[in-house]
Amino acid sequence: MRTLTTDVLVIGGGATGAGALRDLSLRGIRSALVEKGDLTHGTTGRYHGLLHSGGRYVVKDPQSAEECARENEILRKIMPHCIEETGGLFVVTPADDESYAERFIAACRRTGVWVEEIPVREALRREPLLNPRIQRAFAVRDGAADSFLATHANADDARRHGAQVMTYHRVTRLERVGDRIVGALCEDLRSGETVRIHAGFIINATGAWAGKIAAMAGLRINVVPGKGTMIAMNHRIVNTVVNRCKMPSDGDIIVPIHTVAVLGTTDIPVPDPDVYDITPEEVRLILEEGECLIPGVSRMRALRAWAGVRPLYKDQDAGNDRDIPRTYKLLDHETRDGVSGMVSIVGGKWTTYRLMAEHTVNLVAQRLGVTTPCRTADLTIEPSHDGAAAAPRAPARSQFAILASPFYMLGHRLAEVEADDSYGDLICECELVTRAHLEAAIRSDGTANLDDLRRDTRLGMGPCQGGFCTYRAAAIWHELRDGATHTVGAPPATALLRHFLQERWKGVTPTLWGDQLRQERLDELNYLETLAVDRLPEATLDAIEQPRDVVIEEVV
């Protein structure tokens, strides 16, 4: 058994965990992070990608609105390469209560959420597909965030400051001595090895899974995982975030993110964050609601559907689960439960992840006697250059005006491909993933399967959903990785190929009709008729460099 000693152990590799890790490391606190899957494998990698202006919560949840408005400006400043400046609109459709608009404006003023009413004509000029019968339109500072890139950027910055990141490590036990938690036992899911981590303090940043972790120490946290289902349309039907101007409910927002637009979302309580599925009724509801914003959207091509689980914290008798505040809650188990050595951070939004981390680390630093203040709101996170992330590379930046923008732009990858004349090297044509991107991602530490490559590069996330690139990526994986680990028997890459096809299948089945069904049949022709991957021999299980016990549910 390996052992490791650290000042602070962060459990959870989503936005909040990675944000806390960066905060700790910037304050000079020795720290490590464990995550049972890949970074962003949980809720962070399954959300719609909205950088909240706060507008969505001004009426119902003003505290959350204020937090979002402040953090929105901070994130634009510290991680511009992860955020696209799309702007947002709140529109009153014929189906909406007109009186809400006045309450909305007043609440924006009260909470400090920037808002400006624009003429309907102007809104329709910006977004030509918008319902021409909208009655009013309000511009806000919504944006689109790349949550994969942002989480990696935080983790990489933390590593540069000495922190450790351990993916595919699952906590199996919290070690408790009397009323103090002193560490954790983890299983390395790739080697099967047990790792004992002695920690001065533990931050439970596992979101919807926080109750499961707390229970290992005999503590009770009432997390209500709220499932949100989203549908990605195959192109950017809007370039602005578009919201219905009404109380938040199902299917009332469209977020343009990279090459697609995401329709969202539902909010359905689920008993277990690891077990849920997407029903045809949910998909139909989201499309039908989407018709109010974009007439005809239900006849456009949907790419896939997925669901994430919100880490909603219920500490009193909230009625409807949508009434649970969207703000976050820091649980100090010492004052709350009389057990020291661990805090849990639950609730919140992606947009407030940095604030949640700051608040959490303030308490931890105080307990550890560290007085260095938080600097995460002021220090810019430099784009990672080691991973295969979408950040533009420095030399190309000077050559193209578009790249001089501090914000992430859709055209960055295209500009890069044009600059290098590397069309011939595109492995995933839909998402413009080149061989160089892919090889860097395969070689990077912690990458265990093709789904990890997808989160790193967007491989397989475009219209063809892996129809061509799955084969190419598996074969390149074989050339770079299997040579070292594989001597005899079927290549592990074969198992990864089949695993990835199955993961894509789960994501697309809820939206398979029309052109997307046609595409899927072509993928079948490729993989069954031409390649016959169903007839390939299975790799033996212990040869597969893949987590054995992680069941990956829905995928983005």
Added chain:
Amino acid sequence: MRTTIVIGAGLSGLMGALALAEAGLRPLVLAKGQGATHWTAGTVDIWGGDERSPREALQEIGALHPHHPYALIGAHAVEEAIVRFRALTEAARYPYVGGLDRNILLPTSAGALRPAALLPVTMAAGDVRLGGTMLIAGFRELRDFYPPFIAANLAAQGMAARGVYLTIPPAFRRREYNPVTFARLFDNPAFCSDIGRQLRAQRGDATRIGLPAVLGLRDPTGVVAHLQDESGAQIFEIPTLPPSVPGMRLFALFQNAIEQAGGRVQIGSEVICGDGRDRLLTTVWSEAAARRQEHRVERALLATGGVAGGGIRTDHMGMVRETALDLPVRAPANRAAWFAPRFLDPQGHAIYTAGVATDAHLRPIGTDGAVVYDNVTVAGALLAGTDTVRERSRSGVSLATGWAAGRILAEWMA
């Protein structure tokens, strides 16, 4: 003038058009785009869904699946279509080998072994029964072919195989490559000679060499012979992901034969609707970029494909439609029943069995069994009641029903 119309330019439409053209009916083939020939491996898969030989499967299918297209037309009609197809390919000096007695197992670009009944002679040396050591050779520039991966999977199945990359001679380098750009390179004898010399140097103890199926568009059998001379080993092609060069060769060969027999192939004309009376289709309309065109119809062969080809279209409410003539469709009733949980489920996904039901003369019928149009026959993947991808019978069903539908239509008395 009333005309003979074939709708669709995949294997079934082309085979049907050939039958009509040879009967002197001068068919006009209307298709939205290139047919499924361009997507697929270019072999003829009659039956590979189980261990039976294609001949056994054909003889037994009627008992188990009386509505299967093979059962409707009968084993004899399948054999007749194969004979005609082989004669066609031989005349074009691109002969297909094999037959109904056994499936030949051929390596795929993933290193799997795929059953095929008939295959172009350029793939024949891939037959696993030939034994010996295989060399798999490709090019780094071709994104759809990875020799080390293919060889490793073949080795895992007990076949001696090794994978290598070749170098494109400087004079022939391009900016961008796909299977078609490579096929054009192989049309050049100087390029072939250089590749042949590299193969000889890399050959080692290998007696046969697998290359991606990009060995020329003009004279592939000549290219294979040339490479065999230079390398000293047997050469065989392995099909790649689309665009399929063997499929393009087939399309060209059919187009020539149809046009020489008096027919015409018009790509870029999507048939969007039809009209008729008294059980006769009288008119179809096609739409191209510039205008809508009316075609008066005497007889029509419908071969627009299934879900992949675009002959069957679905929507989010669970509707399933036939796209060209709006014929009745047989399909699973409920969208919830369309899919199995596993992508590679051997039973397949129910929605892909959706299609147009026909009588034994391949004429479309409604739910009551009554014929919709007497002067229309249906062929290929549009036919209801079978998932030919899971059966590994897709090109076989297309070829056989295309020929049968063309013959039936030619003999129909107006």
